[in-house]
Amino acid sequence: MTEIKSSPKDYRSGFIALVGRPNVGKSTLVNKLVGEKVAITSPIAQTTRNRLKAILTTPKAQFVMVDTPGIHKPHHLLGERLVKSARSAIGQVDAVLLLLEACFLPGKGDQYIVNILKQYNLPVLVVLNKWDLVSKDDYFNREEAYKSLLKELDWPIYKCSAFKGIGTKQLIEDLVNFLPKGPYLYPPDMVSDQPEKLLLAELIREQVLYNTREEIPHSVAVTIDRMEEIVSRSIKKKSEGCMAILATIYVERKSQKGILIGKGGEMLKSIGKASRLQMQNLIAGPIYLEIFVKVAPNWRSKPSSLSFLGYEEDK
Ligand code: GDP
Ligand code: MG
Numbered sequence: 466m467t468e469i470k471s472s473p474k475d476y477r478s479g480f481i482a483l484v485g486r487p488n489v490g491k492s493t494l495v496n497k498l499v500g501e502k503v504a505i506t507s508p509i510a511q512t513t514r515n516r517l518k519a520i521l522t523t524p525k526a527q528f529v530m531v532d533t534p535g536i537h538k539p540h541h542l543l544g545e546r547l548v549k550s551a552r553s554a555i556g557q558v559d560a561v562l563l564l565l566e567a568c569f570l571p572g573k574g575d576q577y578i579v580n581i582l583k584q585y586n587l588p589v590l591v592v593l594n595k596w597d598l599v600s601k602d603d604y605f606n607r608e609e610a611y612k613s614l615l616k617e618l619d620w621p622i623y624k625c626s627a628f629k630g631i632g633t634k635q636l637i638e639d640l641v642n643f644l645p646k647g648p649y650l651y652p653p654d655m656v657s658d659q660p661e662k663l664l665l666a667e668l669i670r671e672q673v674l675y676n677t678r679e680e681i682p683h684s685v686a687v688t689i690d691r692m693e694e695i696v697s698r699s700i701k702k703k704s705e706g707c708m709a710i711l712a713t714i715y716v717e718r719k720s721q722k723g724i725l726i727g728k729g730g731e732m733l734k735s736i737g738k739a740s741r742l743q744m745q746n747l748i749a750g751p752i753y754l755e756i757f758v759k760v761a762p763n764w765r766s767k768p769s770s771l772s773f774l775g776y777e778e779d780k
Contacts, residue, residue, distance in 0.1 A: 472648040477526040479644035482555050484582065485564030486574050490594040494564065494627035495519045495532045498637060499656050522653040526641045529650055531558060555581075560588045560643040562636075567607060567624065568598035571614040579614065588643045589620040592636065597626040662689040668743045669712055669756065672736045673725065681724060686715045686761075695753070709753045710744070715761045722758050733758065 472478070483491040499519045521528040555561060561582060565575055582589055591611075599607050611622065621639070625632035657664065666687040673685050691711040716722050726733045733756060741754045 477644040478647040478650050479559035480529045481560050482531045482558040483562045489564040489566045490627040497627050497630050520651050520655050527649050563589050564592045564594050567593040568595045570610050591620045591622045593624045594627050596624040597629050665689050669740045672739045676736050688713050707751045711755050713757045722760050725758050
């Protein structure tokens with residue numbers, strides 16, 4: 466095991482769970498705080514499947530953020546595992562960031578989550594996210610509405626825009642006080658605990674969701690089958706290194722495969738191009754990407770295929 470550099474005196478470190486309904490901006494906030502793309506974000510709900518830890522190291526503290534899948538009513542086996550995973554994440558942290566969507570009035574779903582969190586004896590900081598979407602005329606009433614949702618609870622409220630990075634600095638400064646004294650838990654230059662392959666697969670899945678919208682629901686999974694450094698022998702390009710990546714997108718039905726490939730392969734081409742650009746940011750170098758599409762019927766309901774695709778059940 467590599468030894469982790471010793472932390473400064475009076476250092477703090479701990480785990481923080483990001484909790485909130487799907488689409489409130491949990492992944493966006495994690496990315497903004499960490500400053501690098503580690504969690505996938507999408508305008509379509511429920512895209513964070515694997516428990517992802519993102520790590521932010523500042524001179525005062527190390528925050529290990531657990532981006533939980535959205536809490537919601539489960540519809541099928543995959544949904545059940547997502548909810549279980551979110552609940553078990555809450556049980557293992559030092560503080561919770563509860564994200565609420567300020568652009569809407571509080572609803573039953575928010576009350577449901579508040580009730581769950583009340584059962585734990587944990588500090589909760591409330592992020593009223595997407596505050597940039599609230600019109601000035603609504604500022605006062607919107608804040609009051611959320612205050613009444615949280616009545617009798619002494620949870621501090623932060624009006625934020627994860628997207629624009631508004632209010633996030635203060636949030637992090639205050640969050641330090643809720644972490645116990647302790648050393649680095651991860652090397653200070655690490656931003657994610659996920660293997661690179663999984664992050665790359667998530668980038669492709671994100672592009673599938675962006676490009677196909679509702680046509681391909683959540684019945685899609687991605688695996689990275691091979692990664693290989695290749696050296697181009699072309700004289701013009703000298704011997705520039707390049708990372709070759711082979712990936713497979715799994716869908717449930719043949720019709721979905723057709724949509725993903727598109728007319729004359731156009732859809733798959735756009736997905737590939739956009740994914741490649743994202744991957745180049747992550748790996749910082751040229752990438753050759755080839756994507757295959759395969760049909761794996763009903764993979765969401767089969768425990769064996771769930772494990773195969775990396776969605777392990779929590780112990
Ligand atoms: P998650 O499901 O909670 O992880 O939500 P995501 O982080 O994937 O965000 C869902 C959508 O909301 C994405 O399209 C984001 O760009 C958008 N979003 C997140 N935070 C904000 C915000 O503060 N303001 C605005 N306008 N959009 C946001
Ligand atoms: Mg997410």
